[in-house]
Ligand SMILES: Cc1cc2nc3c(=O)[nH]c(=O)nc-3n(C[C@H](O)[C@H](O)[C@H](O)COP(=O)(O)OP(=O)(O)OC[C@H]3O[C@@H](n4cnc5c(N)ncnc54)[C@H](O)[C@@H]3O)c2cc1C
């Protein structure tokens with residue numbers, strides 16, 4: 205007698221994780237979450253996960269809303285960290301912001317994304333340009349010592365509207381100490397002036413509000429950082445607001461920067477957050 209094949213149940217594409225910590229950077233606007241990390245979950249700095257929430261009270265154990273979130277944690281960290289904006293009328297970020305320690309959320313088992321250092325051939329300087337929560341993708345790279353072995357200088361430029369939105373500033377300042385001479389951190393605000401205590405690399409001239417696009421066009425970005433953007437030696441990443449990415453990409457194209465294609469590494473890599 206032939207036996208009927210055993211019924212197979214497709215393994216779930218996601219795992220249930222627990223919130224370990226929540227940090228509020230700006231009330232009702234910016235926060236970070238730390239979660240448990242499932243065994244076997246690995247990623248390259250710059251990649252993103254898909255987080256899931258159940259917003260249907262009738263099925264609290266079935267995630268029905270999913271969004272992409274870049275990993276902020278170092279690749280070998282025991283926990284996973286994410287940095288999020290709150291979009292007031294969004295389906296996902298307001299309930300995500302309401303999670304508390306001990307609450308559950310879901311994590312897709314796969315990771316995604318190509319905004320990684322693998323996009324580049326070796327270069328001299330790595331420029332990490334972000335607006336808002338676009339900083340997330342870079343924090344994982346900055347927490348990975350391998351990034352600093354590969355480049356002579358690493359420059360992180362964080363553009364936000366207000367000084368209060370310069371999240372992770374203290375951690376970036378500690379990294380400046382640890383990677384003295386190698387790392388440069390340039391905060392940029394658009395809606396109010398900076399103050400000089402925000403970064404040791406800020407000159408009085410670098411305090412005026414400006415968009416990253418304006419600073420790039422005028423040459424002031426390079427002046428504020430103190431290094432040239434040169435297509436042969438510089439490798440540039442753009443992450444965050446899609447309008448910023450489009451505009452910066454067009455300006456950088458005029459300077460000889462382009463994303464890689466068909467297996468040929470480029471000197472530009474970009475990621476839009478919406
Ligand atoms: C590859 C990738 C990685 C991402 N990583 C992050 C991350 O690390 N942190 C994060 O906060 N978001 C990230 N996002 C955006 C995130 O997936 C959600 O869109 C966001 O959390 C808002 O979800 P929502 O349902 O509340 O609003 P949505 O309906 O998804 O978005 C509504 C509107 O809110 C605005 N918006 C969405 N995301 C942002 C944002 N991050 N900053 C400012 N305005 C925004 C846009 O105008 C958008 O049209 C990422 C998106 C992608 C594609």
Ligand SMILES: NC(=O)c1ccc[n+]([C@@H]2O[C@H](COP(=O)([O-])OP(=O)(O)OC[C@H]3O[C@@H](n4cnc5c(N)ncnc54)[C@H](OP(=O)(O)O)[C@@H]3O)[C@@H](O)[C@H]2O)c1
Pocket residue numbers: 232233289290291292293335336337363364365393394395415416417444445447448449451
């Ligand atoms: N603002 C609030 O009080 C508030 C409160 C709660 C939640 N929110 C939510 O937060 C979201 C906005 O988040 P955010 O401020 O982090 O992101 P954002 O709107 O993307 O702005 C981040 C930075 O990007 C700059 N920018 C935008 N377009 C650009 C371009 N084309 N070129 C160069 N720079 C550009 C902005 O400059 P500009 O300032 O010049 O535009 C700003 O400095 C909204 O979706 C909103 O729902 C906002």
